[in-house]
Amino acid sequence: MKEEEEKKHFESPQFKKILREYEALLNGDDSITLDAEELTDIAEYYSLMQRDSAAAKRCISYALNLYPEAVSPQIFEARLYLLDGDIDKARMICMAIPDQNHREVTYLWAELLVQENQPENALSYLEGRAELYDDDYEYYIYDAAYIFIDYSCFKEAYVLAHQLHNYAPDWYNTWELTADCLLGMAKFEEALKYINKMLDSNPFKAETWNWAAEAHIELQMYNEALNDVEYALALDSNCVRSLVLKGTAFIHLGNYETALQFINNALEINPSDEFVLTEKALCLLDMEQLEEAETTIIEAERIADGKSPDQLYIYEQHASILAAQERYEEAIEYINKASEIDKTVNYESILADYRKHIKSK
Numbered sequence: 001m002k003e004e005e006e007k008k009h010f011e012s013p014q015f016k017k018i019l020r021e022y023e024a025l026l027n028g029d030d031s032i033t034l035d036a037e038e039l040t041d042i043a044e045y046y047s048l049m050q051r052d053s054a055a056a057k058r059c060i061s062y063a064l065n066l067y068p069e070a071v072s073p074q075i076f077e078a079r080l081y082l083l084d085g086d087i088d089k090a091r092m093i094c095m096a097i098p099d100q101n102h103r104e105v106t107y108l109w110a111e112l113l114v115q116e117n118q119p120e121n122a123l124s125y126l127e128g129r130a131e132l133y134d135d136d137y138e139y140y141i142y143d144a145a146y147i148f149i150d151y152s153c154f155k156e157a158y159v160l161a162h163q164l165h166n167y168a169p170d171w172y173n174t175w176e177l178t179a180d181c182l183l184g185m186a187k188f189e190e191a192l193k194y195i196n197k198m199l200d201s202n203p204f205k206a207e208t209w210n211w212a213a214e215a216h217i218e219l220q221m222y223n224e225a226l227n228d229v230e231y232a233l234a235l236d237s238n239c240v241r242s243l244v245l246k247g248t249a250f251i252h253l254g255n256y257e258t259a260l261q262f263i264n265n266a267l268e269i270n271p272s273d274e275f276v277l278t279e280k281a282l283c284l285l286d287m288e289q290l291e292e293a294e295t296t297i298i299e300a301e302r303i304a305d306g307k308s309p310d311q312l313y314i315y316e317q318h319a320s321i322l323a324a325q326e327r328y329e330e331a332i333e334y335i336n337k338a339s340e341i342d343k344t345v346n347y348e349s350i351l352a353d354y355r356k357h358i359k360s361k
Helices: 002-010 013-026 036-049 053-066 071-083 087-096 103-115 119-128 130-150 154-167 172-184 188-201 206-218 222-235 240-252 256-269 274-286 290-304 311-324 328-341 348-360
Strands: none
Touching: 002 036, 013 036, 036 053, 036 071, 053 071, 071 087, 071 103, 087 103, 103 119, 103 130, 119 130, 119 154, 130 154, 130 172, 154 172, 172 188, 172 206, 188 206, 206 222, 206 240, 222 240, 240 256, 240 274, 256 274, 274 290, 274 311, 290 311, 311 328, 311 348, 328 348
């Protein structure tokens, strides 16, 4: 849900005005002055929405030159190093920030621990510093939980969601966070309870209907999912997520031609969405159009560049496409890649099946 909120922010007239001013500044208009927060916002736009790391780095370097003591640009720079896998450099930047009690600095230290595969320590650290932010406790816990959700550490996020539930049980953001955790933990029936509370409170958010559709698809309630998506599309006819979910529901109903139509509609809006491309590859696999399925999953993998939140799903689908072509040794390579991402998943039965096919050749 936070991703949807970020997207709306970057589409807002206020942000677009700031972006235009920055672009004018790049073109030599020295009458424009942007503050550290605005420049960091622009860098986040280039990184999150445009996936242009070079533009993001150029913008944040400019911000640091103008405002070397400002916290936000330093935090963003550290996160860029985290994205590049340079934890040591990110830590050095974090240590050098004078205001170590700044909330975003606390979040960055926690994120460093998560990156080092220490989510339990990150949780303890965040809980231990909560008293520093008593005046803003509910938002502190809410934002802290999303550090874990961003890294698919749903167990730790759910601990914080439970604390938030005790503190503010009737807060919309509490329901949202709890639903997000439960979806990530594959507890779809429980998630629907909170999603329905969200819809009762505000039925005019397309992404909430998308969450309902996602839960219904996982519960094999495909017609209910289609109803959810119709509400979502009525609110936002160009919502990529809604179009893909509609396609996914039709895939499960065996209506592949209709599914492909909605997935292609989503790709017309955003042709560089690796998740949508992966769903298209799945549909083409079910249609036994294996060459096109492989071309599509390779494009998804190229765009993902090993850094997508959907990387596990991409590798799993790539393995399935290769196996369907009886290229089992290559398929095993992709299953091994998937197992490196999520060591909790047991792929042994799949690997055993692939190895059996190799031996029978």
